[in-house]
Amino acid sequence: MKASPRISMISKLSKSDKAFFVALMSKAFSRDPLFLYLFGDSELDNTARSRVKSFVSFMFDKSFLLHEEVWGCFENESLLGAYIVEKPRANQLQRIWGGLLLIGRLVPLLFRMSGRTLHLLNAYMRVTRSSSAPPSAHHYLIMIGVEPEIQGKGVGKALLNHLLNRVNADKTSLGVALDTENKENVYLYRRFGFALSRETSFDRLPVYCMFYQKNISCLEDWKININN
Structure with missing residues (x-):
């Protein structure tokens, strides 16, 4: 049985x-x-594995061009887990410029993905970000993952707590939203204070939209901040 990892630090990648x-x-x-x-199935099919990578x-690449944040959990120099989060109220000019630069990164992806896959990705974004995301300024957890061999050893918990601490300290954000297609994850995120805001579907695939709202004291601090 593999021992629980010693998390030495969580730092920005x-x-x-x-x-x-x-x-x-x-x-x-x-x-x-x-x-x-x-x-x-990327575990069985080389083409699928290449597309996932x-x-x-x-x-x-998108995270750096659009000024999102990528954080990782390390044991010594080994990356155990990581997450990408979109911050609220990013500078519009920076996002436009980043979007233009992103086109150069998008071209190679177009040659590796089928037209159907790209269409489904766009449709998924419309379902989750356009129709399900709350209108107030908030963070959005784009993806979070842990090395499969050490899942359940506290790395995911450490990453989520790190994210929520940063969200709670951000006066411009009212919370953090996420989407998951795995129903088991709904119960996990609820333990961290997330609530199921909408249950929908994407091309017959269930989608669970969740939101973590900051506590009342954080909201009061935010109101004072914007009023001043």
Whole structure:
């Protein structure tokens, strides 16, 4: 039985951590319902594995271009888990410029994905971000993953607590939203204070939209901040 890892630190990832992030998240999401639906079984099919790695690589690049944050949990120099979060009220000019630069990263992805997959990705974004996300300023947890061999050892808990601490300290945010296609995750996130805000479907795949609302004292601090 593998011992619980000693988490030495949670720190923001740099561009030099890309290879570690892609390797970790490709494994962490290999059994994810959405990834299986979009890309196929990456544990059995080389084409599916290549598509998953290409998509995760794109998500990592996107995070830097659009000024999202990527945080990782380390044991010594080994990356055990990571998450990407979109921050509220990002500078609009920066996002526009980042979006233009992102086109260069998108082109290679187009050659690795089928038209159907790209269509489904766009449809998924419309379902989750456009129609289900709360209108108030908030963080959005894009993805969070842990090395499969050490899942259940406290790494995911440490990452979520780190995220929520940062959200609670951010006066511009009223909370954090996320979407999951795995019903078991709903119970896990509820333990951290998330509530199920909407249950919908995406091309017959169930989608659970959840939101963590900051406590009353945090909300009062936020109101004082914007009124001043």
